[in-house]
Amino acid sequence: MSNSVHNPKFSRKKNATFSKTLRSRVNAYFKTNDISRNANANMVTKTVVMLSFFFVPIILLSTGLITSVWALFTAYLIAGLGMSGIGMGIMHDAIHGSYSRNKKVNTILGYTFNLIGANDAVWKVQHNVLHHSFTNIEHADDDINAPFFLRFSPHAKHYWLHRFQHIYIWFFYGISTISWITTKDFVRLTRYKNMGFFNKKHEFKKVLSSMIGWKLLYYTYALVLPLIMVPQAWWIILLAFFSMHFVTGLLVSTVFQVAHIMPENEFPLPNKEGDMSDDWYSHQFNTTTNFSPKSKFLSWMIGGLNYQVEHHILPDVCHVHYKKLTKIVAETAEEYGMEYHVKKNFGLAIVAHIKMLRLLGRKQTVVSQ
Template structure:
């Protein structure tokens, strides 16, 4: 049976906050989509990505400089994912669907499939955030990393607060070689029916993957004076940086102290309104940091993103105060860590606690 959210408390939080946010855009005579600053960001990250790739293929640098270029290319790939692909795939970048489709295809630059992402992220994760058995995004490395207290505890997870971070750096490698194929051919993702993909999507999956392998493995080997080993090191460094950035930003939004992982009541569902559920399972970090907003594509303000995924992230700083005040008006949680490092420390502490047996209170 599909999981349902039941607003047992009759909360009018979402109707209220949506009305206030809509009023903000109307009063300011603003579009909720991209503005000039957003387009400038898009040009900056795409140009930087293209420049770094071109410099790599120019064969004009020594090995250490090439390695630095690989790391930079990985970082820019992650920033394109955050700042361009993500908004476009949510339909938030433009009011024109063809613009969103075109910019959403920048996801291929990460080696990832936008069609699969829209299912796993837009449909499943945004609906069933942090719900075990439904939101597969919290299944980071099943059997290795434990983020749900109801999961079986394994002896090696005692050290997960140390080994989790190197594992995050493998995130984009998994995406390129494993995750998209696995998710595409799974009959269900969580409880979502994942069957019936079109023939066109089957072709696109394999053709675009092959194109990525060609441009990032075959072509560099042909054009550069490098060994297979050097090619492998550069590719691993690029994806290590990309994966670590992608992995950390997601974890700091949903797997920190204070976020919940609610278990649905069988036959009843989640006894809470969907929007209230988002407040309980999502956290912001570095909300006042201009750098975090610029590079993370607004994903440091995940609360606003989860409540308003179709609003371009360039507007999140303006609507944050509205969302936070409305949450306070309804006596609801609004979780945030003041900095990236405080969020990182919170994530570390949570992993440490979940890697050890629960301590029973003294009698």
């Protein structure tokens, strides 16, 4: 694969003043209201709550204080919600550097991702670099580089079974995190090394050994100790552990995918020289969709990821501020002729996502380029 495919270049001529105007207005908002663009008291409270949702049930399981089957499944399912909250509402901001102005605080909170079995170093490449830089661009955005039985891009190879993907995809969304922490991190680490990442002296070996250590720690307290301490059959405990990951995988995958795999979103490609026709900011608006802008509870639960447009163009701002910034972003986008995609609620977003999956399942998909 050519380097230009993996590193498309955006136009610097189009909408050259948009970013300056937007940044100026956003900065003025924070200055006028005398608030930090980073975490506030509500964010700190959420951090404590989400960590508690995950670790309290896991501690109860690993110490043998839970004995019945119904309590076993309940504990793991609550831990699944906590795991989702850590992934979407704590580590996500921390690894973007938006949780705190203090880099050490961001680094420490970024390790919460490792505590739930994943890896912060691999995520930084996959999400911060590839997904945020090259959203919905075939080959460049690793979020749409799916296995052969799933088709997230109209430019991906089509197989006959894709016509059913809108039906079976929910199972694969559900098992995504268990797949992620067992195999995908290792596969991605190797692939990213071949792409030129982790190429400093001994960096790859350090990340790999660290990854193995964190994963062994996670499996020890999240599965091995419950297998030893909970007086139930091993297969029941394993099934409960799997249910935790299924809840997490289904929720996290759905939230991230409905923001980009949508009928109104574009999937543009670079030309032979690797140049994109749009500027980067226009590209983000064209490939991203918000949903449920008025739902405070959903926004709290999923780390403000219902405001994906704001997140993509202002990744250095903590998500607790997105709702207040939507008016500024929407008005500035309209002023500069950029489309601002938004679905009224999560249900409508899921319906539209299913529609897009069906469209992608048909070989004759027509898309914007």
